[in-house]
Amino acid sequence: MGNMKRNEQTVVDQDGNENRRIQAMKSTIQNALGALDYTQDTTDILTSAYRSFTVEIPITMDDGSIRIFKGYRSQHIRSSQPSIGSVILHPNLDEQDVQALAMKTSLHTGLLNIPYSGASGAIICNPSDLSFHELEQLSRGYIRALLPLMNATKDIITPDVPTPANLQLMAWMHDEVEMIRPDLHHKVVAGLPESLGGVPGREHSVAKGAKFTIERAAERLNMSVQDANIIVHGFGNTGVYLARELENKEANVIGVSDGHGALYDQDGLDVDYLLDRRDSFGMVTNLFKKSISTERLLGSKCDILVDASLDKNVMTEQVADTIQAKLVVETAKQTLSESRVDQLFQRDLWSYRKL
Amino acid sequence: MTNLGNLTLSHFEAMQHEQRVTLSESEINTMFKDTMYRVFDQVFEEAKQHSTNMREAAARIGIKRHAEALNYRGLS
Numbered sequence: 146m147g148n149m150k151r152n153e154q155t156v157v158d159q160d161g162n163e164n165r166r167i168q169a170m171k172s173t174i175q176n177a178l179g180a181l182d183y184t185q186d187t188t189d190i191l192t193s194a195y196r197s198f199t200v201e202i203p204i205t206m207d208d209g210s211i212r213i214f215k216g217y218r219s220q221h222i223r224s225s226q227p228s229i230g231s232v233i234l235h236p237n238l239d240e241q242d243v244q245a246l247a248m249k250t251s252l253h254t255g256l257l258n259i260p261y262s263g264a265s266g267a268i269i270c271n272p273s274d275l276s277f278h279e280l281e282q283l284s285r286g287y288i289r290a291l292l293p294l295m296n297a298t299k300d301i302i303t304p305d306v307p308t309p310a311n312l313q314l315m316a317w318m319h320d321e322v323e324m325i326r327p328d329l330h331h332k333v334v335a336g337l338p339e340s341l342g343g344v345p346g347r348e349h350s351v352a353k354g355a356k357f358t359i360e361r362a363a364e365r366l367n368m369s370v371q372d373a374n375i376i377v378h379g380f381g382n383t384g385v386y387l388a389r390e391l392e393n394k395e396a397n398v399i400g401v402s403d404g405h406g407a408l409y410d411q412d413g414l415d416v417d418y419l420l421d422r423r424d425s426f427g428m429v430t431n432l433f434k435k436s437i438s439t440e441r442l443l444g445s446k447c448d449i450l451v452d453a454s455l456d457k458n459v460m461t462e463q464v465a466d467t468i469q470a471k472l473v474v475e476t477a478k479q480t481l482s483e484s485r486v487d488q489l490f491q492r493d494l495w496s497y498r499k500l
Numbered sequence: 501m502t503n504l505g506n507l508t509l510s511h512f513e514a515m516q517h518e519q520r521v522t523l524s525e526s527e528i529n530t531m532f533k534d535t536m537y538r539v540f541d542q543v544f545e546e547a548k549q550h551s552t553n554m555r556e557a558a559a560r561i562g563i564k565r566h567a568e569a570l571n572y573r574g575l576s
Contacts, residue, residue, distance in 0.1 A: 177559040252562030331517035345525040354505025357536035490553040
C-alpha cells in the first residue's frame with residue numbers, strides 16, 4: 146500500500162459525454178489522491194459512484210391528472226458505514242449531477258471526520274410550480290419508490306439548504322418511512338423540525354459554520370475580528386446573517402453588495418438600518434444615491450472579504466487582482482473558480498472555501 | 501447545496517436519535533463551533549505544510565479517510 150506509484154493519467158470519460166459538474170468533481174478527487182500518492186486504481190474507484198438508483202414517481206396533481214417525476218439517489222462508496230446526503234428538488238439535474246454531489250458529500254464527511262460516506266439525491270421538478278399537497282405527494286412518493294432499494298438503515302437523507310420548506314419535506318419523508326417501516330424510526334431521515342426530533346438552530350447552519358470559520362481564521366492569522374474592516378459581497382441570507390454576527394462581534398462592516406450594486410462607507414455601515422430599508426426583493430443598494438459598482442467594492446481596502454454571492458461571473462481575473470483583503474472567505478456557493486483561487490494563493494492571500 | 505454546517509447538524513441529529521437524548525441549543529452550538537475550528541485548523545496546517553491553497557488542502561483531507569478505508573478493505 147505504501148509505495149504506490151502516482152499515475153498521471155487524466156480522468157477519461159467513458160461515454161464521451163460527462164457533464165461539467167462530475168468532471169470537475171473527478172478532477173478534484175484525482176488531484177487530491179495524486180498528491181497523497183494513491184494508485185490509479187484507488188482513484189478510479191473513488192471517482193465512480195458505487196450505487197445509483199433512478200425512480201419514476203407518479204403523482205396525482207391537484208387538477209386530477211397524473212404526472213410522473215424522476216427521482217435519483219446515489220451512494221458514492223461501497224462501505225460498511227452508512228452514507229449521508231441531501232435530497233434536492235430542482236428542474237435541471239441529472240444522474241451525473243447527483244453522483245457528483247454524492248462524491249462531494251464524501252469529501253465533506255471525510256473533512257468532518259464523521260463515520261459516513263457520501264450520498265446524494267434529487268427529485269426533478271420545479272418546486273415553486275407545485276402546490277403544498279403536490280409536494281407532499283412527491284416527498285412521500287420518493288420514499289415509497291426508494292425505500293426498498295436504498296438499504297434504508299445505511300443511507301441517511303438530509304435536507305438541502307435547511308429552509309422551513311425543506312424541513313417540511315423532511316417531515317413528510319420521515320412520516321412516510323415510519324408508515325412503511327415503523328422499525329426504522331429516526332434511522333432514515335435527519336434534518337427534521339425540532340418537534341420531530343430535529344436539532345435547534347438549524348436554519349442558520351450554513352452561515353453559522355462560515356462565521357465560526359471566519360473567527361478561527363482570523364485567530365490563526367493573528368487578526369482580530371473586533372474592529373476588523375469587513376466587506377460582504379452578496380447581501381442575501383448568508384451575507385446578511387454574517388454581516389450581523391460580525392457586527393455583533395464589533396467588527397466594522399464597511400461594504401456590502403447585492404445584485405444591483407454596492408455600498409461602501411469607510412466609517413462603517415449600519416447593518417440593521419440597511420435591513421430595514423430592503424425592498425421586497427431583498428435589494429438595498431439601489432435605494433441609495435451613493436452606491437458604487439460591485440467591482441469597485443471588491444477592490445476596496447478591507448481586512449476580510451466575505452464572498453456570499455451567487456454570481457460566478459463577477460470575480461474575474463482583473464477583479465481578483467485588485468482585492469486588498471488579507472483574508473478572503475467564500476461561503477457555500479463556490480463563486481471563485483480554481484484559477485481565481487490559485488491567483489489569490491499566488492498573491493499570498495488566505496482564501497478559504499468551505500469545500 | 502450541501503455544506504459543512506448543514507451536514508454537521510445532520511450528524512448531530514443522527515447522534516441525538518441514536519442516543520435518545522435531546523441536546524440544547526447551547527450544547528449544539530459548542531459542538532458545532534469545536535467542529536468548525538478543528539476542521540479549519542486541520543486544513544490550515546495541511547495547506548501550510550504542503551504550501552497549497554485551502555481549497556485543495558480541504559479536498560486532500562476529505563478524501564484521505566475514504567481512500568485509506570478503501571485500501572484496508574480491499575479494492576474489489
